[in-house]
Amino acid sequence: MCQKTGHHFTKIALKPLYTNLFNIVLLSIFLSLGSGKSYSQDIIKKKSVIPTTNQIDSGKKDSTLKTPITVNQIKENDSIKIDSIVPKKQFLDGKVKYKADKYAKIDQKKKLITLYDKAELYYQEIELKAGIIVLDYEKNEVYAGRIKDSTGKFTQFPNFKQGANVVEPDSIRFNFKTKKALIYNSRSEQGEFKIKAAVTKKENDSVYFLKRAIFTTSKDVDNPEYYFQTSKVKFIPGKKVVTGFTNMVIANVPTPIALPFAFFPMGKETSISGIILPSYNDSNNRGFSLQNLGYYFALSDKYDLTVLGDYYTNGSYGLRFESSYAQRYSYRGNINVRFENLINSERGYPDYSKQNIYNIQWSHSKDAQASPNSSFSASVNLGSSKYFKQSINQLNIGSNLNNTLSSSISYAKTFTTVPQVRMSLTATHSQNTQTEEINMTLPTLQLSVDRIYPFVGKDGVRKGFFKNINLQYNLNGRNSIVTTDSLFFKPQMFRDAKVGFQHSIPLSTNFKLFKYFSASTSMNYEEIWYTKTIARNYDEDQSKVIDKVVNGFDAFRTYSFSSSMGTTIYGTFNFGKDKKIKSIRHVMRPSVSYGYTPSFERYYDTYASDASGTMNKQYTRFENGVFGSPGLNNSNNLGFDLSNTFEAKVTDKDSTKVEPKKIMLLNNLNLSTSYDLNADGITTLAFSPVRVSGGTQLLNNKMNVNFGATLDPYAIDNSGKRVNVFNIDNGGSLFRMTSSNMTLNYSVSSKEKDDSKKDKNVQSQRNGGREDDLFGTNVDLGDSRRSLFKEDEAEGEDKISEFFNSKLPWDITFAYSLTYGNNNRENKIIGNSIMISANADITPKWKAGVSTGYDFVQKGVTFTQLRFERDLLSWRMDFNWSPFGVNANWGFFIGIKSGVLSDIKWDKRSVINR
Incomplete structure (x- = not known):
């Protein structure tokens, strides 16, 4: 027993x-x-x-x-x-x-x-x-x-797991009652860190004491390429690590980099608040500098804030505020505000200057599922016209060469009534960085009521001329502002604003004509409201004609008529079933349109253009209005359009396929012109120039080819003015080519990739530059850890299986542009340039890239950038160099990839003297 x-x-x-x-x-x-x-x-x-x-x-x-x-x-x-x-x-x-x-x-x-x-x-x-x-x-x-x-x-x-904490030691001794443990040669992961300690004492569920420990972000904690070594550690999982004397070791060689104590954040959240260490640089005209010194605020899981600053010893400084925010299934966005106070040279020198520049970027998008009947979006890029050219913290040639900054903020809502009503409020901004002219609408109101079919029967069938008659109501209200950089957001900017409302009621129908023709006709009524008009008179005191602004409500009404008819013609030429090219299909879509707008002379007045009062001219008080002014002359035009597509059927290379393969020869070939029925042959000519445009894709749809030309049927006199004489009657050809252009874009890579997964040079696009890297890649001096190249899915893996069976990725982007001008018989090439960008992995760990081009008209090399990058496992090293030009610069960076240790780096680059 x-x-x-x-x-x-x-x-x-x-x-x-x-x-x-x-x-x-x-x-x-x-x-x-x-x-x-x-x-x-x-x-x-x-x-x-x-x-x-x-x-x-x-x-x-x-x-x-x-x-x-x-x-x-x-x-x-x-x-x-x-x-x-x-x-x-x-x-x-x-x-x-x-x-x-x-x-x-x-x-x-x-x-x-x-x-x-x-x-x-x-x-x-x-x-x-x-x-x-x-x-x-x-x-x-x-x-x-x-x-x-x-x-x-x-x-x-052993693999010891307690909650979310995992330890992999050589051996472990654990007490269930006191929750204490002794762990030998433990290995654990905390966020991006991997920790290995000779002896670990687990005091309780939240505190560990480590002896002879190392910390690293290397994948292999037993054989890391670098680590931090310390003898005493207090470790709180998921929160922090506090150590005594800490020394950095690279390739098992101790370095002089050491600290009497160290603190490593171990938060489970994606980011933790902390100081951002600066980089050191020097400039010929601004002295020494500290760039990108700042602090990161992890305010919550929904939003954060980064504050960065630059300081130069000559007094120049810059400030940047960056914030990202997101609410799951609701919205997401980010805001960047940049300001720089730039001082060139030293006070008292002839080249001394001082100026303030700024840039504001805001991107916001709303989840469509959050509110199906309403939407809100924002894409803002505004600021000083010279910001990207003169900034001391931006290196992006694509943004520098862009001549336009644009913004749009819009809110739209649909009211589920019968008929349905749609409303939108939009604020827009367009800024020419060359002329420094700014066009804004603050805001634009658009309201539309869905189409109403008054003659449709109870069966709801809309067939024929009468049953297809429909009308609509549209309202467009606009507050338009035209200003410059110097007056931006100053009182005068708002005083010069133009306010107007446009009401329109289109009445239209469509029907079949002679079985094969589709016809449509419409009549449009418009009423325009303005809050300001003008009164034009000759001022004897100033001896010139002046416009006096008249405040108050005023309106005018117009109407117009239009009609169009078109058809589709199919033609097929068969070569035979035994031929490689079996057939070619040609689709033509010709159309004829007619438009008539009467004269609204009743809205016009006269004014004396000189002191004698004998020379009177006509004007309308609605000139310079947001929605234009009523026409003085009636418009009576015929329009002609012809679109073509060409497609071929060829024998498929795959012998197992029975059906022939379709190949697009020309995606489109369009011709358009018009005829003015009221032309007098002196002030106006009957035929307008013929515009030809087309495009196709070649080389397995990897090359896009687009072309266009303007053909004028009239001749010109010695001064270059068009005259009422056909060019063929003046000893020339049927048409005189006044301009033409052609562009080629070709992109190829070693393997096909989903476009949605490509790195589209997002920051360059936000700055107003291109999505590709023909003008180089955007260099963000605030975060040099980011790769200059497109990230590969198989990063870190061995990409070569055999010496002659290379799997190293590469990509090439090619663009060519040719423009011809002959408007005044100059007969010359206006533009002729080629640009090439190439990136390749020359070894599994080395990447190289180049962006360059040549201008055949100016006879010079365009912007050139050389890029090199070395994957050092836990570290990354890169070097980029623009060897010549006004934007010549170079930059070298080596640092740890992990965001937790992003401040451990060496970043040295030349500063562009702007």
Whole structure:
């Protein structure tokens, strides 16, 4: 029988004796009383005994171990009575489940459970896996370690998981009750950090003390290319690491970089507040500088803020505020505000100058599912016209060469009425960086009521001329401002604003004509409201004609008529089924349109253009209005348009395919012109120039070809003015080509990629530049950790399997532009340039790129940039160089990729003297 542990009993075996039975029994009783101890016992209900089948032989593997066994089952019962002493409370608050592949041995005398080979133990939130696990259920401790395989190599290292924290040591000793542990040669991950320590003492669930520890962001913590070494560490998982003396080691060589103490943030969140260390630079005309010194504020999970600053010893400085925000399933966006106070040279020198420049960028998008009937979006890029040319913290040639900054903020809402009503409010901004002229609308109101079909029957069928008649109502209100950089957001800017409202009611219908023709006709009524008009008179005091602004409501009304008719003509030329080119299909879509607008002379007045008052001219008080002015002359025009597409069917190279392959020869070939029925042949000419445009795709749709030309049927005189004489009657050809252009764009790479996954040079686009890298890549001096190249999906992997079977990625972008001008018989090439950008991985770890071009008219090399990058595993090194031109510069960077240690870098670059 199983007896209670810790008590001593003498077993009595009774056998039938036939001699001296009484004396033998009496002697046995006295011997037992002399050597034993007496206990008082209470009779308690007996509990089940561990079945003998669970007593596992240490040398055998029992299949029953595949079902987890609980430690609470390991109890012993007195064969007669239970001790009257109240049993101690179980040391575990829950069940312990365990299993092992080879064997699970229970030693009741030593209170040990030994698990061997792929051992696993589970208790509450603790998971422990190892080669060997020993559970001491009397001391409330568990030990886990490695085991050796058949070759003598250690295998099955322990894996200790408590909640979200995972430790992979050589061995571990853990107390279930105190939650304390001793861990030897532990390996763990905290965010981007990997930590290895010789000895780790787990004080409680939230505090660890480490001895002889290293920290690194390298993938291989056992053989890192760099690490931080320290002797004493206090580690709080998910929050921080505080160390004593810390030394940086690169390639197992200690460096002079050391700190008396160190603090490493270990937050689980994507970002943690902290100081951003600056980079050092020098400039010929601004002195020495510290760039990008700042602080990052992780304000919440929804938004953050980065504050950066630059300072030059001559007094120049710059400030930048960057913030990103997002609300899941609702909206997302970012804001960048940049300001720079630039001082050139030193006060007192002839080249001394001082100016302020700024740039504001805002991008916002709303999730369509958040509110299906309304939307809000913003794309803002405004500021000083010379910002990207003169900024001391921007290196982006594509932005420098862009002549336009534009912005748009819009809100739209749909009212689910019958008929449906749509409303939108839009604020726009367009800025020419060359002329510094700014055009803004603050705001534009658009309101439209859905089409109404008054003659449709109850069946809802709209067929024929009358049933297709429909009308609509549109309202367009606009507050237009035209200003310059110097007056931007000053009172005069708003005083010069022009306000107007345009009401329009279009009435239209469409129908079939002669079975094969589609016809449409429409009549449009417009009413324009203005809050300002002009009164024009000759001012004798100033001896000139002046316009006086008249404030007050005024309006004019116009109407017009238009009609069009078109058809589609199909033509196919068959070469034969046995030919490689089986057929060519030509689709033509000719159309004729007519438009008439009467004269609205009643809105015109006269004014004296000189002091005598004898020369009177006509004008309208609605001139310079937002929506224009009523026409003085009636318009009576015929329009002609012809669009063409050409497609071929060819034999497919794939012999298994039966159907021929379709190839587009010309995506479009369009011709358009018009005829003025009111032309007098003197002031106006009847025919307008013929505009030809077209485009196609070549080389497996990788090359886009677009072309256009303007053909004038009239001749010109010696002064270059068009005259009412056809060019062919003047000794020339039927048409005189006044201008033409052609562009080629070709892009190819070593492998096809989904366009949605490509790095589209986003920051360059936000600055107003191109999405490709023909003008180089955007260099953000505030974050040099970003690669100058498009990230490859297989980064870090070996990309070469054989010497002649290269898998190294590459890409080439090619653009060519040709422009011809002959408006005044100059007959010359106005523009002729080529640009090329190429990127390639010359080895699995080396990347190189070049952007360059040549202008055949100016006979010079266009902007050129050379790029090199080396993947140093946990580190990245790059060098970019623009060798010549007004934007010549170079830059070198080496630093840790991880955002947590982004301040550990060396960044040296020349500063463009702007």
